[in-house]
Amino acid sequence: MEPFRLTASQAQAKFSDGSLTVEQYAKSLLDRVAARDSTTNAWAYLNPELVLERARELDAIPPEKRGPLHGVAVGVKDVILTKDMPTQYNSPIYVDDAPKIDAASIMTLRANGALIFGKTTTTEFAATVVGPSHKGPRTANAHDPERTPGGSSSGSGSAVGDLQVPIGLGTQTVGSTIRPGSFNGIYAMKPTWNSISREGQKLYSLILDTLGLYSRSVDDLKLLLDAFQLVDDEPVKPFTIKGAKFALLTLPTPEWPDLGPGTIAALKKGADLLRKHGAEVEEIVLPDEFRQMYKYHLQVLAGDGRVAFLPDYTHSKDRMHQSLLDHVENKDKHTRKDQLKAFDELAAMRPKLDALASRYAAIIGPSVLDEAPIGLENTGNASFCAPWTVMHMPVVNVPGFKGENGMPIGLSVIAGRYRDQYLLSVCSEVGKVFEAEGGWSR
Amino acid sequence: MEPFRLTASQAQAKFSDGSLTVEQYAKSLLDRVAARDSTTNAWAYLNPELVLERARELDAIPPEKRGPLHGVAVGVKDVILTKDMPTQYNSPIYVDDAPKIDAASIMTLRANGALIFGKTTTTEFAATVVGPSHKGPRTANAHDPERTPGGSSSGSGSAVGDLQVPIGLGTQTVGSTIRPGSFNGIYAMKPTWNSISREGQKLYSLILDTLGLYSRSVDDLKLLLDAFQLVDDEPVKPFTIKGAKFALLTLPTPEWPDLGPGTIAALKKGADLLRKHGAEVEEIVLPDEFRQMYKYHLQVLAGDGRVAFLPDYTHSKDRMHQSLLDHVENKDKHTRKDQLKAFDELAAMRPKLDALASRYAAIIGPSVLDEAPIGLENTGNASFCAPWTVMHMPVVNVPGFKGENGMPIGLSVIAGRYRDQYLLSVCSEVGKVFEAEGGWSR
Numbered sequence: 001m002e003p004f005r006l007t008a009s010q011a012q013a014k015f016s017d018g019s020l021t022v023e024q025y026a027k028s029l030l031d032r033v034a035a036r037d038s039t040t041n042a043w044a045y046l047n048p049e050l051v052l053e054r055a056r057e058l059d060a061i062p063p064e065k066r067g068p069l070h071g072v073a074v075g076v077k078d079v080i081l082t083k084d085m086p087t088q089y090n091s092p093i094y095v096d097d098a099p100k101i102d103a104a105s106i107m108t109l110r111a112n113g114a115l116i117f118g119k120t121t122t123t124e125f126a127a128t129v130v131g132p133s134h135k136g137p138r139t140a141n142a143h144d145p146e147r148t149p150g151g152s153s154s155g156s157g158s159a160v161g162d163l164q165v166p167i168g169l170g171t172q173t174v175g176s177t178i179r180p181g182s183f184n185g186i187y188a189m190k191p192t193w194n195s196i197s198r199e200g201q202k203l204y205s206l207i208l209d210t211l212g213l214y215s216r217s218v219d220d221l222k223l224l225l226d227a228f229q230l231v232d233d234e235p236v237k238p239f240t241i242k243g244a245k246f247a248l249l250t251l252p253t254p255e256w257p258d259l260g261p262g263t264i265a266a267l268k269k270g271a272d273l274l275r276k277h278g279a280e281v282e283e284i285v286l287p288d289e290f291r292q293m294y295k296y297h298l299q300v301l302a303g304d305g306r307v308a309f310l311p312d313y314t315h316s317k318d319r320m321h322q323s324l325l326d327h328v329e330n331k332d333k334h335t336r337k338d339q340l341k342a343f344d345e346l347a348a349m350r351p352k353l354d355a356l357a358s359r360y361a362a363i364i365g366p367s368v369l370d371e372a373p374i375g376l377e378n379t380g381n382a383s384f385c386a387p388w389t390v391m392h393m394p395v396v397n398v399p400g401f402k403g404e405n406g407m408p409i410g411l412s413v414i415a416g417r418y419r420d421q422y423l424l425s426v427c428s429e430v431g432k433v434f435e436a437e438g439g440w441s442r
Numbered sequence: 443m444e445p446f447r448l449t450a451s452q453a454q455a456k457f458s459d460g461s462l463t464v465e466q467y468a469k470s471l472l473d474r475v476a477a478r479d480s481t482t483n484a485w486a487y488l489n490p491e492l493v494l495e496r497a498r499e500l501d502a503i504p505p506e507k508r509g510p511l512h513g514v515a516v517g518v519k520d521v522i523l524t525k526d527m528p529t530q531y532n533s534p535i536y537v538d539d540a541p542k543i544d545a546a547s548i549m550t551l552r553a554n555g556a557l558i559f560g561k562t563t564t565t566e567f568a569a570t571v572v573g574p575s576h577k578g579p580r581t582a583n584a585h586d587p588e589r590t591p592g593g594s595s596s597g598s599g600s601a602v603g604d605l606q607v608p609i610g611l612g613t614q615t616v617g618s619t620i621r622p623g624s625f626n627g628i629y630a631m632k633p634t635w636n637s638i639s640r641e642g643q644k645l646y647s648l649i650l651d652t653l654g655l656y657s658r659s660v661d662d663l664k665l666l667l668d669a670f671q672l673v674d675d676e677p678v679k680p681f682t683i684k685g686a687k688f689a690l691l692t693l694p695t696p697e698w699p700d701l702g703p704g705t706i707a708a709l710k711k712g713a714d715l716l717r718k719h720g721a722e723v724e725e726i727v728l729p730d731e732f733r734q735m736y737k738y739h740l741q742v743l744a745g746d747g748r749v750a751f752l753p754d755y756t757h758s759k760d761r762m763h764q765s766l767l768d769h770v771e772n773k774d775k776h777t778r779k780d781q782l783k784a785f786d787e788l789a790a791m792r793p794k795l796d797a798l799a800s801r802y803a804a805i806i807g808p809s810v811l812d813e814a815p816i817g818l819e820n821t822g823n824a825s826f827c828a829p830w831t832v833m834h835m836p837v838v839n840v841p842g843f844k845g846e847n848g849m850p851i852g853l854s855v856i857a858g859r860y861r862d863q864y865l866l867s868v869c870s871e872v873g874k875v876f877e878a879e880g881g882w883s884r
Binding site: 081105195233307315328340351 | 540546639640644648670674749750752753757859
């Protein structure tokens with residue numbers, strides 16, 4: 001198998017037994033990028049010389065001194081600071097801007113031996129729905145160049161889906177990690193809010209922004225959680241589907257938009273597969289006390305966006321998307337009173353939804369409305385990712401299903417806050433079933 | 443009057459009428475620093491050439507194009523990124539580290555015409571109680587070189603108190619802005635949480651960290667709030683003490699430590715002065731439902747510190763203070779469950795304390811236990827600043843009182859969330875009384 005096809009964990013096994021060097025692996029990934037980049041346009045910055053230099057440095061480390069992420073190649077969303085590469089936010093204000101500083105996440109990954117590979121495209125400041133076109137054509141889906149990869153973590157979703165890199169970093173404030181995960185047929189995890197430092201990644205909302213993780217296997221997600229020292233209270237035991245009870249949430253509350261046929265079919269098939277493997281699946285809707293969640297999320301975004309985009313607005317408002325100017329100018333006249341109410345009411349909902357989640361092995365819900373739509377201009381609807389973002393709950397997009405046009409569709413698997421490692425143990429088993437029997441394969 | 447003695451608003455009046463240039467003003471401030479720096483040691487980085495160059499650039503701007511903060515000199519706590527100066531966090535890991543990037547606050551200040559003057563000392567990562575000694579002797583109080591200036595915003599507190607710069611930036615996670623404000627006899631404001639972008643300032647706790655502002659007048663604080671576009675829902679009218687009703691909070695709940703004689707006297711005198719000027723002052727304690735606040739604050743710090751300091755710990759734990767290692771290693775075995783409970787319960791308290799505050803013109807409470815203690819090693823107790831930090835409420839330290847040794851003591855004046863401009867209107871009048879009749883003067 002060509003090295004670029006390996007997951008990070010598989011590549012690490014080969015580094016360990018000496019059958020592959022990090023440099024050979026990096027070359028294979030770079031070859032894949034070279035072959036595919038003109039189609040997917042997933043990279044905002046990629047310097048092959050730098051990648052190979054870092055790879056050789058990693059190879060030179062004696063085996064006993066190698067970190068737990070030795071040689072793990074990571075594509076970094078271009079809203080996360082990297083001291084050896086530019087960070088450009090897909091904004092004309094920051095073209096070629098290259099501050100010499102690593103974000104907290106990058107610092108931790110590097111110290112664990114990861115190979116920071118390059119910067120992946122993003123929508124402007126990870127805060128618009130316009131498909132990224134970083135100094136060139138727009139980023140395309142890994143599986144159909146005419147379809148959006150989703151956003152705002154467009155490049156990481158596309159690059160990981162297209163085997164150009166095994167691990168991608170994204171961010172999520174609404175659905176910016178989970179949506180590209182579903183659209184590109186990969187695992188995507190938004191961990192519990194504030195469980196990994198978000199320092200050095202572009203701010204949109206303090207109370208919502210979360211680092212997102214992409215991979216093509218649950219093992220790879222676990223590698224990352226371990227490096228970030230994200231541990232649950234309870235030790236995690238292997239999960240068994242048989243006898244477990246899942247909640248199936250087709251519509252969180254009536255406020256949400258209608259699902260498309262692809263996701264409706266995926267939810268049905270997912271439930272059927274779990275039942276077939278011995279689980280109980282209970283279809284639920286959220287109690288009425290959660291109905292304001294949708295509205296409150298938009299109010300929090302408005303209040304927080306007003307603060308987050310003021311600095312750039314102050315010096316360069318002529319070079320920012322209208323939706324960002326609207327935030328700063330408070331176009332919709334949100335009051336502080338409404339903003340505080342949304343903030344406080346969402347806070348009051350969190351322990352309640354944790355309690356609900358604790359009654360099930362996991363909650364399973366839609367990741368997206370349907371498969372990735374045609375067109376690279378708009379990155380699609382992220383509504384169904386919103387509940388778990390505002391509730392701070394860990395969520396994993398598990399791939400395995402397909403839409404009417406054969407494009408991938410994933411389902412969201414959700415647990416209570418700080419049950420991230422537990423959630424991975426669930427996804428490890430659920431993922432095996434969905435990937436094997438869901439009907440879509442890479 | 444020597445220019446260095448001017449408040450920022452006073453200096454701006456002179457720039458406007460042509461009687462002072464920014465360069466002349468900067469030279470006067472630099473002379474003051476040169477005369478006093480060996481005593482106070484408030485600066486982590488100060489490059490006179492750079493200051494004068496920037497001052498001349500500001501003078502060259504035609505009057506009609508000058509920003510609202512034209513020529514306002516700002517000392518920046520050395521945990522806030524500045525693209526033309528190093529940011530060193532008083533950490534051996536970051537000696538001479540100089541990433542080319544401005545924090546959000548600095549970007550906004552510069553775009554409004556401020557003169558970013560230099561970097562002021564901080565305790566390590568703004569997160570220990572060890573008085574800062576940035577490559578030299580420890581920072582001293584503006585009014586007694588044997589006493590602590592407080593922390594963690596030690597340098598900004600000392601430099602503004604000592605007339606070396608009219609405006610300082612601090613940060614607050616417990617009491618890092620208000621405590622140095624009281625100890626150095628200046629105005630210190632912690633605005634509503636998340637009302638000014640904290641992007642690009644060192645992270646300790648996402649839900650607590652707040653940019654802090656220092657000045658020697660309320661007018662100067664207003665200049666800053668306006669630049670950061672911090673507006674209330676209601677238009678602010680001039681405040682009148684006569685007929686207003688204040689709450690006097692000598693002890694938030696019984697969990698708090700005992701006050702010293704200086705603060706006890708200041709609270710009594712403050713109440714007497716307000717009554718003398720026609721206000722009603724009602725002594726209150728917080729209802730029992732707030733009693734866990736103190737404990738919850740420590741739990742949030744532990745959980746958030748564990749995340750915030752992991753990156754540096756991963757590569758340089760041998761060069762970090764033990765208290766930071768304890769956070770990362772979760773020395774006190776805080777569970778996720780307790781961490782979430784603290785986070786959620788504090789959230790539930792916030793609207794309740796807003797409601798209580800709305801019944802009064804403002805709440806008045808202690809800023810510190812007493813005047814600044816002797817010794818530069820420890821920055822003192824910050825307990826009394828904690829309630830307003832965890833409750834996200836705006837608070838201003840108003841100076842005017844003195845302790846048994848003649849050192850300054852201030853009182854905290856507090857309002858509900860997002861009533862920052864209103865709070866300044868209160869402090870403007872209360873400050874006049876406290877400064878004129880409180881018994882301490884600069």
